[in-house]
Amino acid sequence: MTDIPLLTLNDGKRMPQLGFGLWQVPADSATEVLRSALDVGYRMIDGAFAYRNEASIGEALRQSGLARDEVFITTKVWNADHGRDRARAAVERSLEAIGTDRLDLILIHWPVPSRDLYVDTWQALIEARDAGLVRSVGVSNFNADHLDRIIAETGVAPALNQIEINPGLQQPELRAANAERGILTQAWTPLGNGRSFAAAPIVAAAERCGKTPAQVILRWQIQLGNAVIPRSVNPSRQAQNLDIFDFDLSDDEMSAIATLDTGLRTGPDPSVFRLV
Numbered sequence: 001m002t003d004i005p006l007l008t009l010n011d012g013k014r015m016p017q018l019g020f021g022l023w024q025v026p027a028d029s030a031t032e033v034l035r036s037a038l039d040v041g042y043r044m045i046d047g048a049f050a051y052r053n054e055a056s057i058g059e060a061l062r063q064s065g066l067a068r069d070e071v072f073i074t075t076k077v078w079n080a081d082h083g084r085d086r087a088r089a090a091v092e093r094s095l096e097a098i099g100t101d102r103l104d105l106i107l108i109h110w111p112v113p114s115r116d117l118y119v120d121t122w123q124a125l126i127e128a129r130d131a132g133l134v135r136s137v138g139v140s141n142f143n144a145d146h147l148d149r150i151i152a153e154t155g156v157a158p159a160l161n162q163i164e165i166n167p168g169l170q171q172p173e174l175r176a177a178n179a180e181r182g183i184l185t186q187a188w189t190p191l192g193n194g195r196s197f198a199a200a201p202i203v204a205a206a207e208r209c210g211k212t213p214a215q216v217i218l219r220w221q222i223q224l225g226n227a228v229i230p231r232s233v234n235p236s237r238q239a240q241n242l243d244i245f246d247f248d249l250s251d252d253e254m255s256a257i258a259t260l261d262t263g264l265r266t267g268p269d270p271s272v273f274r275l276v
C-alpha cells in the first residue's frame with residue numbers, strides 16, 4: 001500500500017498530505033465509494049455538512065474495520081451555520097452524523113464576508129477545539145484579509161486554508177500568504193475538472209514519467225507543498241490518484257506547468273460567495 005507523506009500542522013498535529021474528497025458523491029452511494037477509497041489506501045477524508053453525505057464517513061469507517069485513529073476526518077461548517085451558537089451546534093451535529101466523538105479537523109467552509117460572522121464562527125471552532133470535540137481548526141476559501149482578521153481578533157491562526165488550486169488557477173500570492181502565517185495550503189478541485197489534461201507541459205511530463213495527466217497534476221501539487229484531496233467514484237482512478245509517490249517532476253517541468261495559470265476559477269469567488 002502507498003505510503004502517503006504526513007504533514008505537521010501549526011498546532012503540532014499530523015495529517016496525510018493526500019486525502020479523498022466527498023463533494024458531489026451521492027449520499028446513496030457514498031459509503032460504497034468511501035469503502036473502496038479506504039480499501040485502496042486513503043487515510044484522510046474531506047467531508048462537509050453541505051455535501052449531504054457525512055453519515056457515509058462513519059459508516060465506511062465501521063465497515064472497513066480500521067480503527068478511528070487510523071483515518072483523519074475533516075468536515076466543514078456551512079454558511080447558514082455562521083455565528084457562535086449556530087457554529088457550535090453545527091460541530092455537534094456533524095459529530096453525530098459521522099458517529100464519532102471527535103473530529104480531526106473542522107473548517108469554516110466559506111468566509112461569507114457579507115454576513116460578517118466569520119470571526120464569531122472562528123471563535124466557536126476554537127472553543128470546540130478547547131472542549132475536545134475537534135483536534136485542529138482551519139478555514140476554507142479565506143483570502144489574506146480574512147485570515148488577518150481572525151488571527152488579530154482571536155490570536156489563533158488556522159491550521160490549514162483549503163482553497164481552489166489547479167494548473168489553471170495556481171494562486172501563488174494566496175499560497176505565499178498562507179505560508180507566511182504558518183498555514184498549510186490544501187487544494188480543492190485539484191484536477192481542475194480536467195481543463196489542463198491536454199496542455200502540452202502536462203502531456204510531456206506524463207509521457208516522460210509514464211503517468212497520466214491526472215497523476216502529473218497531483219504530483220505537481222505535492223511538489224508545491226500543497227495538501228490535496230482528489231475525488232473519484234471509480235476504484236481504479238482512486239488507486240491511480242494515490243500512485244504518485246514514485247516519481248518526481250523536474251524543475252523545468254514544474255516551471256512549464258506554472259505557465260498554465262490563467263487566474264480563472266472553476267468555482268465561486270470567496271470575496272462575494274454568499275449561498276446559504
Ligand SMILES: NC(=O)c1ccc[n+]([C@@H]2O[C@H](COP(=O)([O-])OP(=O)(O)OC[C@H]3O[C@@H](n4cnc5c(N)ncnc54)[C@H](OP(=O)(O)O)[C@@H]3O)[C@@H](O)[C@H]2O)c1
Nearest residue numbers: 021022023046140188189190191192214230231232233237
Ligand atoms: N472547500 C470548498 O469550497 C471545496 C470546493 C470544491 C471541492 N472541495 C473538495 O475538494 C475535493 C476535490 O475537488 P472536486 O471533487 O471538485 O474535483 P477533483 O477531485 O479535482 O476532480 C474530480 C473529477 O475528476 C475526475 N477524476 C478523478 N480522478 C481522475 C483521473 N485519475 N483521471 C481522470 N479523471 C479523474 C472525477 O471523475 P470520476 O469520479 O468519474 O473518476 C471527477 O469528475 C471535493 O470532493 C471536496 O472534498 C472543496
